[in-house]
Amino acid sequence: MLNPFFKNNGPFVISEIKKILNINISDIKDDTKVNDIKDLNSSNNSDITFFHSKKYKEIASKTKASLCITTDFLKNELPPSCIPLVVENVLVSVSKITSMFYPDSINDDFDDSVYHIDKTKFKDKVIFGKNVLIGKNVSIGANCKIGHNTIIEKNVSIGDNCSIGSNTIIRNSLISNDVKVLDNCVVGKHGFGFFPNKNKNLRYPHIGIVIIEENCEIGCGSTIDRGSMSNTIIGKNTYLDNQIHIAHNVKIGENSIIAGQVGIAGSSIIGSNVRIGGQAGISGHIKVGNNVEIGGGSGVIKNIPDNTKVMGYPAKNIREFLRDNK
Amino acid sequence: MLNPFFKNNGPFVISEIKKILNINISDIKDDTKVNDIKDLNSSNNSDITFFHSKKYKEIASKTKASLCITTDFLKNELPPSCIPLVVENVLVSVSKITSMFYPDSINDDFDDSVYHIDKTKFKDKVIFGKNVLIGKNVSIGANCKIGHNTIIEKNVSIGDNCSIGSNTIIRNSLISNDVKVLDNCVVGKHGFGFFPNKNKNLRYPHIGIVIIEENCEIGCGSTIDRGSMSNTIIGKNTYLDNQIHIAHNVKIGENSIIAGQVGIAGSSIIGSNVRIGGQAGISGHIKVGNNVEIGGGSGVIKNIPDNTKVMGYPAKNIREFLRDNK
Amino acid sequence: MLNPFFKNNGPFVISEIKKILNINISDIKDDTKVNDIKDLNSSNNSDITFFHSKKYKEIASKTKASLCITTDFLKNELPPSCIPLVVENVLVSVSKITSMFYPDSINDDFDDSVYHIDKTKFKDKVIFGKNVLIGKNVSIGANCKIGHNTIIEKNVSIGDNCSIGSNTIIRNSLISNDVKVLDNCVVGKHGFGFFPNKNKNLRYPHIGIVIIEENCEIGCGSTIDRGSMSNTIIGKNTYLDNQIHIAHNVKIGENSIIAGQVGIAGSSIIGSNVRIGGQAGISGHIKVGNNVEIGGGSGVIKNIPDNTKVMGYPAKNIREFLRDNK
Numbered sequence: 001m002l003n004p005f006f007k008n009n010g011p012f013v014i015s016e017i018k019k020i021l022n023i024n025i026s027d028i029k030d031d032t033k034v035n036d037i038k039d040l041n042s043s044n045n046s047d048i049t050f051f052h053s054k055k056y057k058e059i060a061s062k063t064k065a066s067l068c069i070t071t072d073f074l075k076n077e078l079p080p081s082c083i084p085l086v087v088e089n090v091l092v093s094v095s096k097i098t099s100m101f102y103p104d105s106i107n108d109d110f111d112d113s114v115y116h117i118d119k120t121k122f123k124d125k126v127i128f129g130k131n132v133l134i135g136k137n138v139s140i141g142a143n144c145k146i147g148h149n150t151i152i153e154k155n156v157s158i159g160d161n162c163s164i165g166s167n168t169i170i171r172n173s174l175i176s177n178d179v180k181v182l183d184n185c186v187v188g189k190h191g192f193g194f195f196p197n198k199n200k201n202l203r204y205p206h207i208g209i210v211i212i213e214e215n216c217e218i219g220c221g222s223t224i225d226r227g228s229m230s231n232t233i234i235g236k237n238t239y240l241d242n243q244i245h246i247a248h249n250v251k252i253g254e255n256s257i258i259a260g261q262v263g264i265a266g267s268s269i270i271g272s273n274v275r276i277g278g279q280a281g282i283s284g285h286i287k288v289g290n291n292v293e294i295g296g297g298s299g300v301i302k303n304i305p306d307n308t309k310v311m312g313y314p315a316k317n318i319r320e321f322l323r324d325n326k
Numbered sequence: 327m328l329n330p331f332f333k334n335n336g337p338f339v340i341s342e343i344k345k346i347l348n349i350n351i352s353d354i355k356d357d358t359k360v361n362d363i364k365d366l367n368s369s370n371n372s373d374i375t376f377f378h379s380k381k382y383k384e385i386a387s388k389t390k391a392s393l394c395i396t397t398d399f400l401k402n403e404l405p406p407s408c409i410p411l412v413v414e415n416v417l418v419s420v421s422k423i424t425s426m427f428y429p430d431s432i433n434d435d436f437d438d439s440v441y442h443i444d445k446t447k448f449k450d451k452v453i454f455g456k457n458v459l460i461g462k463n464v465s466i467g468a469n470c471k472i473g474h475n476t477i478i479e480k481n482v483s484i485g486d487n488c489s490i491g492s493n494t495i496i497r498n499s500l501i502s503n504d505v506k507v508l509d510n511c512v513v514g515k516h517g518f519g520f521f522p523n524k525n526k527n528l529r530y531p532h533i534g535i536v537i538i539e540e541n542c543e544i545g546c547g548s549t550i551d552r553g554s555m556s557n558t559i560i561g562k563n564t565y566l567d568n569q570i571h572i573a574h575n576v577k578i579g580e581n582s583i584i585a586g587q588v589g590i591a592g593s594s595i596i597g598s599n600v601r602i603g604g605q606a607g608i609s610g611h612i613k614v615g616n617n618v619e620i621g622g623g624s625g626v627i628k629n630i631p632d633n634t635k636v637m638g639y640p641a642k643n644i645r646e647f648l649r650d651n652k
Numbered sequence: 653m654l655n656p657f658f659k660n661n662g663p664f665v666i667s668e669i670k671k672i673l674n675i676n677i678s679d680i681k682d683d684t685k686v687n688d689i690k691d692l693n694s695s696n697n698s699d700i701t702f703f704h705s706k707k708y709k710e711i712a713s714k715t716k717a718s719l720c721i722t723t724d725f726l727k728n729e730l731p732p733s734c735i736p737l738v739v740e741n742v743l744v745s746v747s748k749i750t751s752m753f754y755p756d757s758i759n760d761d762f763d764d765s766v767y768h769i770d771k772t773k774f775k776d777k778v779i780f781g782k783n784v785l786i787g788k789n790v791s792i793g794a795n796c797k798i799g800h801n802t803i804i805e806k807n808v809s810i811g812d813n814c815s816i817g818s819n820t821i822i823r824n825s826l827i828s829n830d831v832k833v834l835d836n837c838v839v840g841k842h843g844f845g846f847f848p849n850k851n852k853n854l855r856y857p858h859i860g861i862v863i864i865e866e867n868c869e870i871g872c873g874s875t876i877d878r879g880s881m882s883n884t885i886i887g888k889n890t891y892l893d894n895q896i897h898i899a900h901n902v903k904i905g906e907n908s909i910i911a912g913q914v915g916i917a918g919s920s921i922i923g924s925n926v927r928i929g930g931q932a933g934i935s936g937h938i939k940v941g942n943n944v945e946i947g948g949g950s951g952v953i954k955n956i957p958d959n960t961k962v963m964g965y966p967a968k969n970i971r972e973f974l975r976d977n978k
Binding site for chain 2: 779781783797798799800801815817818819830834835867869871872888889891895907909911913929931948964965
């Protein structure tokens with residue numbers, strides 16, 4: 001899917017899917033193969049998809065998937081070519097099926113397959129510190145530096161001229177050329193995504209990755225989580241200060257500047273040329289336009305159009321904020 | 327006392343206590359033994375206790391302790407069986423006496439008694455990364471994983487099926503089964519508790535521990551301080567996102583969900599089924615009820631009753647917040 | 653200049669400076685030597701200085717520098733003894749020239765010149781953990797402890813009786829006696845200072861250091877950036893809790909107490925005996941007086957006079973805050 005790294009364990013046959021979802025349908029042969037799980041838009045007729053909210057009914061009506069996990073209430077929106085698999089909780093069911101296709105995407109236990117870098121092909125190519133560890137499926141470009149105690153876990157691609165600091169941990173990430181990731185960062189771990197469940201929450205898969213484009217800088221002590229069903233993206237030449245938290249699926253445009261201790265909650269989209277002051281927080285599923293300035297300490301809880309300056313909690317136009325707080 | 331780990335160096339004789347507090351009383355024999363220092367409620371007649379605020383006068387009047395550090399103003403509230411030791415600053419004096427009984431509870435210098443895990447009994451039991459260190463008085467259950475560069479310092483008990491990330495440091499903690507502590511965390515260090523004192527502050531002892539109950543998850547870069555005179559507790563199946571700070575003596579109930587960069591100040595009590603949005607802050611000594619929702623970025627400065635949704639700084643009922651901020 | 657550590661690569665001759673700035677002046681001989689770059693106030697007649705804002709015109713008129721990087725608009729404020737080097741962007745030009753004098757001050761790649769401490773002269777003097785690394789030009793006083801995996805990079809002086817935790821990284825810092833820096837900190841890295849530039853920002857030099865005075869304590873997971881053209885200073889007996897971010901050029905007075913997750917933006921000056929509650933934020937270039945109390949969660953966006961209690965966002969007198977929020 002979106003992650004070039006996670007191995008798809010499929011195809012699976014319908015009978016296996018029925019068993020996991022504990023449902024009984026007879027409209028389709030038990031030994032039919034299903035290749036992958038994808039969203040409504042990108043699935044093909046050998047895939048399974050999911051449809052959990054009325055707001056996607058337009059897209060649902062055009063899906064090419066031959067199977068769709070959905071509810072009794074929504075099933076009639078699907079085209080005749082798509083067989084509904086009716087469940088009580090669509091997202092929990094999606095989680096189970098995604099885990100079947102991508103079992104590596106659930107847990108983020110430490111990577112126990114790493115080697116000391118001097119036992120790898122990178123030992124003559126990279127300038128590295130003491131105790132640097134490298135996992136499987138890692139590539140590193142020319143002229144890179146990796147600091148002491150840093151762990152490049154599995155599934156990481158690092159471009160040319162990158163500088164990774166010390167005590168940093170990276171996995172499931174594509175890092176472009178000329179990027180700096182400073183000390184004590186954690187990049188590419190799963191996000192804070194799970195289904196709350198009395199006594200034992202149910203984690204859902206994170207099959208996205210983190211993409212950091214050219215010329216970015218990530219400050220000390222920052223955490224950038226990888227995406228769940230999409231990727232987390234830091235656009236080119238965007239600079240992050242220290243102790244910043246970027247949640248799963250967030251996308252930040254180019255040439256943006258984000259000051260210390262800012263937090264951006266899951267799935268928010270930040271434009272290009274955006275400036276965010278220290279300690280500001282952006283709620284989840286928010287859209288912040290291009291050329292926006294957000295004052296330090298602000299709490300953004302709704303979309304912000306292009307070319308706007310906002311401040312406050314909740315954030316409003318900065319002139320209004322200053323007037324109200326004279 | 328509350329910490330099963332700290333060794334009580336007592337008993338001490340009265341003359342030693344008098345010397346440290348620089349007081350002179352003759353109502354009690356100098357060679358009488360004192361076993362422990364405890365609070366008003368739990369002390370026995372061989373213990374010393376302390377009483378520093380009128381609001382505890384009810385409990386003080388019933389204490390079984392035979393000695394009590396207190397002020398001239400409060401001493402008459404004590405029962406006849408309890409001899410007052412009158413001092414100028416009760417808490418400073420308590421700090422000195424507690425340090426005498428529990429000298430290990432003052433300083434949190436690094437644990438220099440650790441061994442590489444492959445020199446310990448855990449080497450065949452635990453799946454571990456490179457450079458993992460284990461201190462004295464550590465137990466680890468079945469089926470656990472401990473990541474690279476992680477330090478399990480002295481006085482830690484870890485249950486079964488736990489996953490500890492990389493670059494994490496834990497001491498003075500009881501961790502139940504099925505808990506995950508992700509990367510770059512610090513758990514069990516002393517809290518931010520000291521008596522301000524010109525030129526050189528005086529740290530007070532932290533003889534509590536951190537208790538993390540079953541099925542919890544602690545996000546990357548979080549810090550959880552151990553308690554001073556009580557414990558810091560994370561209730562079962564409670565999930566913490568990245569970069570969270572939990573101060574000393576905080577107690578969080580079960581099935582709660584706390585988003586990124588939240589901070590909870592010392593001694594606050596959070597209920598069960600509570601949801602706290604990103605970057606919210608809870609002042610110290612606050613009580614947040616069960617089933618409470620606190621919006622992201624909120625600043626909670628007073629108690630919140632059960633089943634309430636609040637938002638804002640200071641936090642108020644969410645309907646009120648939304649109405650005031652239309 | 654302010655950093656005793658960075659080597660001044662000068663002197664340079666005028667022709668080299670002209671070449672880098674791409675300017676053409678004939679009022680001064682090409683082979684005249686320039687010793688250093690300094691601010692308007694401290695430069696001597698063999699130095700180059702810079703003048704970029706009208707608010708410094710008083711000081712500019714008295715500078716002793718013989719060369720000054722400035723704009724066409726400001727050049728006439730300079731004394732006859734000082735030759736203006738007119739450029740389009742003063743700060744970008746200053747950055748280029750400072751980089752020429754102090755090339756080590758631009759990049760903060762990991763220090764690859766470190767040794768394991770047991771290969772250094774400190775091995776019999778310091779109590780140290782596993783995997784401790786020590787860079788060049790480091791001094792450590794008597795009776796110090798350094799925890800596991802900690803990296804004392806180049807250019808650090810540590811006084812007597814200091815305790816440095818584990819997983820901490822320090823460079824370019826002067827640490828006085830009796831200081832504690834706890835776990836997972838990063839002290840002395842360059843600040844978040846650069847000239848935004850489409851596609852590739854231009855970092856400016858950080859030739860300042862971090863100074864931590866006697867008896868301070870720095871909590872776990874904190875970051876303290878070194879100064880750009882001045883130093884970052886933590887005054888004596890000031891205590892910082894966990895996860896605090898102190899930006900470049902910040903100066904904090906003595907006996908101050910700063911609770912968890914506070915952030916102080918660049919170049920702000922905090923007085924002595926100041927108390928700052930958890931998660932409060934201080935904007936850049938702010939002056940907070942002595943004996944000030946700032947409530948938790950506050951956002952300070954203007955100067956605060958001595959002996960004041962403030963709270964709120966934006967922070968105002970606490971009585972006003974409480975009245976407005978009844």
